[in-house]
Each structure stands twice: as C-alpha cells, then as structure tokens.
Amino acid sequence: MIIRVVLPAHLRTLAHVDGEVKLDVEGVATSRAVLDALEACYPMLRGTIRDHVTQQRRAFVRFFACEQDLSHEPPDAPLPDAVATGAEPFLVVGAMAGG
Helix, strand or coil: CCEECCHHHHHHHCCCCCCEEEECCCCCCEEHHHHHHHHHHHHHHHCCEEEECCCCCCCEEEEEEECECCCCCCCCCEEEEHHHCCCCEEEEEECCCCC
C-alpha cells in the first residue's frame, strides 16, 4: 500500500524532497512501518524522528493523521483506514517549546 507522508520543512530539506513523500509499506500500516519505510528510502533521516537505539519518538516530534494526535499511540497500532488507503497523509510535525 502507498502511504502519503508530510514532513516538516527542515526534514524535507535534509531528505532533498519537495512536498509529500509516498512510501510503499508492506503489511499493516502502523507508525513503526511508516517510519521504517521512510528511513529505508531516506537514510539521512535516521535518528531525526526516532532515537537510533530505542526507536522512541523524539521529544519534539509529533505524529498526526485524520485530525488526531497519534504521538502517544503504540508504534504498532494500526493507522486510520484513510491513511492506509492513501486518502489522508501521515503528518510528522516538529513541536515547538518555549515562551
């Protein structure tokens, strides 16, 4: 299945892509499967979204799909059907902190 992924501007620059990324994901569409496919296609992104060792989401990175914050969902939880079918994108968003 083809999953559409929208990256923040700094990661698009790092990966040398414009706009959405389309990834072929095998099996069930989960955030882990999407990030595995993303890092396989764009190895320069390894370690930017998830920690190299623990594979935990970086603190200032959030995941959204279908107007839902999926950042705290288990990495192997199925993504919404609209994302799995390519109707809606999986969004990787850089969070902001400070005041």
